[in-house]
Amino acid sequence: MFCDKNRGHIFALGDQSYQRLQTLGLKPGVSFFIQNVQFTKQKGFGTFNLAGYYPRKYRGKVEPSGWYLLTNLGSLKAAIKAFKCRxxxxxxxxxxxxxxxxxxxxxxxxxxxxxxxxxxxxxxx
Known part of the structure; x- marks a missing residue:
């Protein structure tokens, strides 16, 4: 897991230009799963799947931040389950x-x- 608060992590889909994770709009109640994401401009690294998860507000409480997970797992549900175990x-x-x-x-x-x-x-x- 990593958090994008101060580092300005970037990613690219296929041949598209790199963009900041903030552009994905992760906020309470939002989740997504994007396959084949290039996460670094350095040579020698393959692609990953990018899962974003931010639990919705529950009983008036909201988590301070959401999760961005780089994974080789095939679904959002599997990535979240593995991270919770971790x-x-x-x-x-x-x-x-x-x-x-x-x-x-x-x-x-x-x-x-x-x-x-x-x-x-x-x-x-």
């Missing part, structure tokens, strides 16, 4: 490292590390 995994890694469990500071190896990871897995469940 978000959960990253949160779990943060918990294991610095978010409370501090597994790195235990310097555990072998059986002791396996036992600690098993305890963390039970805590997640």
């Amino acid at each position: 978000s959960g995994i990253e949160a779990s890694f943060t918990d294991c490292k610095t978010g409370g469990y501090n597994l790195e500071s235990t310097y555990a190896t072998g059986q002791r590390l396996i036992a600690l990871i098993l305890l963390v897995a039970f805590a997640f469940a």
Whole structure:
């Protein structure tokens, strides 16, 4: 995932000229899926699929920004599902490292590390 707030990311469709992601009009309640997007002017990179997703306002709350996802998956639904899984995994890694469990500071190896990871897995469940 990347956010286009300050960097001004650009993309091109086929032989068209490059344009900024902002021109796609991603706002709450809008989503799109564009295939075969060239995302960099550098040589040696192929094309990607570009998914844009911004959840609609729910119970008066709106997310601060939407998602632009570069993917090789074939649909918007698949890209969003994969990214949501990735978000959960990253949160779990943060918990294991610095978010409370501090597994790195235990310097555990072998059986002791396996036992600690098993305890963390039970805590997640």
